[in-house]
Amino acid sequence: MKDLKLIKNLEVKLEAKTLVLTVKKRCTVEIISAKFLAKKIKVIVQAGAKLNLLISRTQLKPENWKFVLQEQSQLAQVIYLKNQSALQFSQQFSLVGRQASQQTLLAGQFKAGQTKIDLAVKQLARQTSSQIIIKALAESNGQTQITVDNLITKVATESLANITQQSLILSPQAQVIIRPNLVINNNEVLASHAATLGDLDNQALIYLQERGLTYMQAKELLVQSFFRPLLHQLNSATIKSAFCKLIS
């Protein structure tokens, strides 16, 4: 794990028990594996800056994340939670500057216990863009609850918002609750959300077993292929390669 202080163009401070990370103007920062030492974290992406972030299960100790995106800044975030049991965390995104954009891809395998994830996006300036793609696997007797609230304010004209939630429920005892909420307060927007819930494709499972794979191998392969399309959404080669290793 990298020490955040060693990352170039990233300012690290601790303010009232909140870890504050600032990506400097017009700089690009990639955080792939790092130690987050506080329960609360605030990330400021200054004007024209880019932050590529990969967070995996072990780094999710901060339960409350706040992102502030200034003018023309970009956040591309991947959250990967493997074999996660009982988790609770929230992230808030404030797109305060014109043309700020955020993309969050969440891939999770949730097992026993209650998992509660809340993501809230506020688009507060013109031409902002938000994309959230969530792929969740619910196994064992886990209860997974994922809420996304996306607000496009009156001033955020010409903005885009998209929420996609895909869930696979692999056990009869598992439960998934999803709430993709959109609040739109102006008409110059394009906003959408889509959600699907289902089981693994039974025909594909049989096909793979006919070709010599065991049930578990076939299932593992299908689970990998469930997450794999997220790779196409990523622009950063480093994040892409790190995420590819994780899901393989």
Next chain:
Amino acid sequence: MAEFKKYNFKDINRAVYKTLPGLSSKIIKQISLHKQEPAWMLVKRLAAYKIFKKLPLPKWGPNLASLNFDQITYYWDPANQQSSTWQEVPENIKNTFTKLGIPQAERKFLAGVGAQYESEMIYHNLKEQWTKLGVVFCDMSEAPKLYPELVKKYFGSLVPAADNKFAALNAACWSGGSFIYVPKGVKVEQPLQAYFRLNASQLGQFERTLIIVDEGASLHYIEGCTAPTYSKNSLHAAVVEVFALKNSKVRYTTIQNWSNNVLNLVTKRAAAEANAVVEWVDGNLGSKITMKYPAVILRGAGAKAEILTIALAGQGQQQDTGAKVIHLAPNTKSSIVAKSISKSGGVATYRGLVKIGPRAYGSQSKVKCDALILDEKSSSNTFPTINDATNQAVVEHEATVSKISAEQLAYLQSRGLTSAEAEKLIVSGFLQIFAKELPMEYALELNRLIALEMTGAVG
């Protein structure tokens, strides 16, 4: 404007009997006594009133703080008797419904008609061919006296008084509404219709509709609602319970065109047994605030629900609508299509729930919500919840929010339409899926209402 006057005219308010404003146990007893209903119904009313006092207003959704329960008149009997022939209806009320086109509609294509004015049904008529087959279509106020066993079995079993504050209010002071029973195997081919008219200011209309469609039977029920505009708010808090027994089919169509001073807070719920089909077709055009989420509980294997809802929110209006489907049995299917338009500062909200229970294996659900926002003052919200507790069901949900396509507008204008005409045409096209599900006369009426809303003539 002539079209607008068709709905917005006011009659001189004459009551044969009415209660004082406000609600109390005493007023509930007065209502029950005036209606000469059985004692067991009064017991139910008083129990519901206790629940009403305890329950808070909903903390989610539109702000209902302006609602003053003490200023509302809860019962207003305009006629003191119900008529089964149009000639017997009091002249002033007859004029109202004649202006609204009710008798003409009955003659043309309906199996039966009910008309409610303020708190009471003033007219109910069912064509003889259906009476002979045992179909019952009567005033709900009469049902506890005429069909006590059915009412005792079904009343409040799907929407109990404790469901929400307005369900409790309705159970305490309900009056009027329709009671329908379709016997086993009888398919009522023409629709039955009820028309609800609120005429007085600061009046509450609390009709209760109970529909039981027995095994293998089918029914299409249509309801329409209007009220003239007053400066002070009126309240409409209805409860509808629909029981679709094994292999039956029920379609419930509503075209709500309340004036913009009516708070329309309605609980509508259906239960579908094995292989039954329930269809809600729900159009919300008027009112100041509407909170209405037609629900279907699929409790028999193979049952099916189809819900089609549209909402048009204009100036000062909040259309908080949606749908709920609860899959409790295997191989059940549901489809929800919701369309909304917000304009001139209106707020359209879709609030929905799809719940798949652990035993609902092999079930499928599809939800599609589309919203159009016509100007920068208006808002559109979607709050869907999907709760899946089985690994053998498929749920799909999609929603889009956008404005009218500039390309479509430009195309129509290049063909000679003005900007307003082009906008009207696009909105009608957007809602076409709803109009297609209505009998032709209603589809034409709906198009006229949409055109009125688009020109701002209403409200």
